[in-house]
Amino acid sequence: MGVPELLSGDGLRLDGRREGEVRRLTVELGTVSGADGSAYVEQGQTRVLVAVYGPLEPPGGGGSVYQSLLAASTAAALESCASAGRTPRRPGRRVHTMEIEENDEILDEGECAGVPEKPLRVLPPATAMGRVRCEYSVASFASAPASARAFRAQRRRQQQRHRAAAAAGDVSAPPDSTAGSASRPSKFERQSREAAARIRQVFEGVILSGGDARSGGTSRLMPPHAVVDVFVQVLQSDGGELAVAINAASLALVHAGVPMRGLPVACSATALPHQRKLVPAVDPSAWEMRQASLANTAMGGVPQVTVVTLPSEADDRMPLLYVDYQAATSLPEQPGIPPTRATGDLFEQVAHLAASVGCPQLHRVMHTAAVAHLGQELARREWSATAAFIAAVQ
Amino acid sequence: MFTAPSATTRSLPSPAPLVLPGDAIHAPEVNTLRGHGTRQSAHDRASTLRATQAGVVERINKLVTVRALRGRYVPEVGDVVVGRVTQVQISSRRWRVDVQARQDAALLLSAIPLPGGVQRRRTPEDELNMRAVYAERDLISAEVQEVKADGTMMLHTRIQGRLGRLRQRGVLVAVCPAHIRRSTRHVVSLGYAGMAAVLGVNGYVWVYVESEATALDGGEDEEQEMAAEMPTDAAVGGVTAPSRPQALALCRVRNAILALDVSCFSISVESIRAVCRWSEAVPPADMLQPAFLERLQAQLAASA
Structure with missing residues (x-):
């Protein structure tokens, strides 16, 4: 199978970017009135809208019981994630959560080398454990091929059910009956839940709650029973949805005034085939991802990485908060071909590029946009408190 | 409900420097008191605080706080x-x-x-x-x-x-x-x-x-x-x-308040009354339409 060339002779990608360049980023805050904070982010053709409510006391009261339940369910989810990392149910998909206070280098050497063996580690940064609730949904029109596939799959399942019902002699069931469709989540539902869990994990480590001794008087800003609701809606998906969703969520949380360690910035990256080699590149579009995964089969082990950094945690370095990556180990093993996997080297290069080249670009735009928007809000509020304002409308 | 983007009018200069979570706040005094919205990071020098909230830095003697610009209500006695x-x-x-x-x-x-x-x-x-x-x-x-x-x-x-x-x-x-x-x-x-x-x-x-x-x-x-x-x-x-007439007036006041809120203008007796009187020609139902909001914001920006 031929390997597609994704870089021109000059090293330009199909849309004219270099490997280290992210797509055009547009940020708008306060797009959802009624939410405590909201943000709309466009990165290339990927468009995500996030609304944040909170911190608020969960309705129904009984804060502590509710919170312990939430914490228990979170722990269970993490546990299942961790076990999924060891068992071959979803091979090749791993999550690393790293202790940012102690993690001096951008990527710990040991973490990279042991890519497929290391299970999930949940470490103290999760100061807001169980305090973040996230709902992630992808609009049915977000990407044409995906939704068409989903539609066909749904039709197929319905027809199967109908046939089964007919075979059982139950002819009364109409062919389009959706009874029992809720029994098993579809692939898209599972992906959405997984993305929601990732976003929740990131912000559990970033949001400061009163329990943290170093958080500096945040107990009033984030009371013991309060939770933060994050609603993510992917309106259009063209690669890097998780990264864009995390960026939009961190802007929405900033807009809502939720106390945080810093402004988390996420960036996705992969490796593109170029002259029989794999070249790391940030922020791939959906098309590039598809092509790279074709190359995956031919060249073996193209990592797909999403990195979250906290650029402002310290001036001189960018601590890595979170990595979500998909190596090529999910391919079925074929006789004669060794099981493919991203080499530690390539994985490290890709993650490093995303953290040190992609994230700063995105951070600059996000920071500027957020400061500009909040400054505008403040200016309007202060100006509209003056007599000149009243005179203007009379 | 989607609102008209706030960029429709001429932008005003921000009256105070703003910080986002994680931004450094320089606090050269010894024994600085960390107030709400600030924290000390393990990586930083002692003279540097970090904001944990988006807002305006306020200093009262040695106390440094970050006042949030938005978000939920923070109570004060007597409110x-x-x-x-x-x-x-x-x-x-x-x-x-x-x-x-x-x-x-x-x-x-x-x-x-x-x-x-x-x-x-x-x-x-x-x-x-x-x-x-x-x-x-x-x-x-x-x-x-x-x-x-x-x-x-x-x-x-x-x-x-x-x-x-x-x-x-x-x-x-x-x-x-x-x-x-x-x-x-x-x-x-x-x-x-x-x-x-x-x-x-x-x-x-x-x-x-x-x-x-x-x-x-x-x-x-x-x-x-x-x-x-x-x-x-x-x-x-x-x-x-x-x-x-009372019901219509109620609607007008309600929509005037919402229009002020959406435009990020402060809500007071004077501003509500001013917007209500200014909007007399518009039926209350149209007061939340983007056309009206833009007209209101343009009118105000013209005199800013």
């Missing part, structure tokens, strides 16, 4: 708030009230004027009658009496005739708490078509028809208290439906 009773906790002799804050407020049985208006000890009968005073879903106006160290707030409704259940014909408008301008009076007459409002500092605004303001429940009439056990329309008692 007049409008809230909705979410729970009647008879065993602990308190009501839980939703005031759009980070946690629910508490209104103690001992913090309300009892029916009859006499000063006396609270009896077990009073506890059993709590639901007759304020039931679930009742709207009340109250004052913040105390803010505990963990941010819990205690309310009281002891000012008769001014605080208490909101039982007039009116409408509740929820806005961003930061947009309500603090002033000396928050239970005010708007001076527009006989409308009045309780401008809750917490972002809940109760707009009502002023001529019925006498029905403001301070607990002075015991019969009405007892009749109000069921929070149905019948229990509203002598309050009649607003006439058509």
Whole structure:
């Protein structure tokens, strides 16, 4: 199978970017009135809208019981994630959560080398454990091929059910009956839940709650029973949805005034085939991802990485908060071909590029946009408190 | 609801430098006091603080705080708030009230004027009658009496005739708490078509028809208290439906408040009245259309 060339002779990608360049980023805050904070982010053709409510006391009261339940369910989810990392149910998909206070280098050497063996580690940064609730949904029109596939799959399942019902002699069931469709989540539902869990994990480590001794008087800003609701809606998906969703969520949380360690910035990256080699590149579009995964089969082990950094945690370095990556180990093993996997080297290069080249670009735009928007809000509020304002409308 | 983007008008210069979470705040003084919204990172020098909130840096002597620009209501003692009773906790002799804050407020049985208006000890009968005073879903106006160290707030409704259940014909408008301008009076007459409002500092605004303001429940009439056990329309008692002009005026005031909120302008008696008068030519239903909002923002920006 031929390997597609994704870089021109000059090293330009199909849309004219270099490997280290992210797509055009547009940020708008306060797009959802009624939410405590909201943000709309466009990165290339990927468009995500996030609304944040909170911190608020969960309705129904009984804060502590509710919170312990939430914490228990979170722990269970993490546990299942961790076990999924060891068992071959979803091979090749791993999550690393790293202790940012102690993690001096951008990527710990040991973490990279042991890519497929290391299970999930949940470490103290999760100061807001169980305090973040996230709902992630992808609009049915977000990407044409995906939704068409989903539609066909749904039709197929319905027809199967109908046939089964007919075979059982139950002819009364109409062919389009959706009874029992809720029994098993579809692939898209599972992906959405997984993305929601990732976003929740990131912000559990970033949001400061009163329990943290170093958080500096945040107990009033984030009371013991309060939770933060994050609603993510992917309106259009063209690669890097998780990264864009995390960026939009961190802007929405900033807009809502939720106390945080810093402004988390996420960036996705992969490796593109170029002259029989794999070249790391940030922020791939959906098309590039598809092509790279074709190359995956031919060249073996193209990592797909999403990195979250906290650029402002310290001036001189960018601590890595979170990595979500998909190596090529999910391919079925074929006789004669060794099981493919991203080499530690390539994985490290890709993650490093995303953290040190992609994230700063995105951070600059996000920071500027957020400061500009909040400054505008403040200016309007202060100006509209003056007599000149009243005179203007009379 | 999607709003008109705020970029439609000429941008104003920000009156103060802003920080985002994680941004460094230079604090060269020795023994700087870390206030709300700041923290000390393990990686930083001692003279550097980090913001944990988006907002404006405020310094009072050695105390450095970051004041959030938006977000949920942060209580201060003496604030007049409008809230909705979410729970009647008879065993602990308190009501839980939703005031759009980070946690629910508490209104103690001992913090309300009892029916009859006499000063006396609270009896077990009073506890059993709590639901007759304020039931679930009742709207009340109250004052913040105390803010505990963990941010819990205690309310009281002891000012008769001014605080208490909101039982007039009116409408509740929820806005961003930061947009309500603090002033000396928050239970005010708007001076527009006989409308009045309780401008809750917490972002809940109760707009009502002023001529019925006498029905403001301070607990002075015991019969009405007892009749109000069921929070149905019948229990509203002598309050009649607003006439058509009154209803239109209510709508106009409501939409004026929402238009100010959406445009990030501060909400005060003067600004509400000004927008209501300025919008006379527009039917109330059109006041939240993007066309009107843009016209309003352009008009204001022209004179900024």
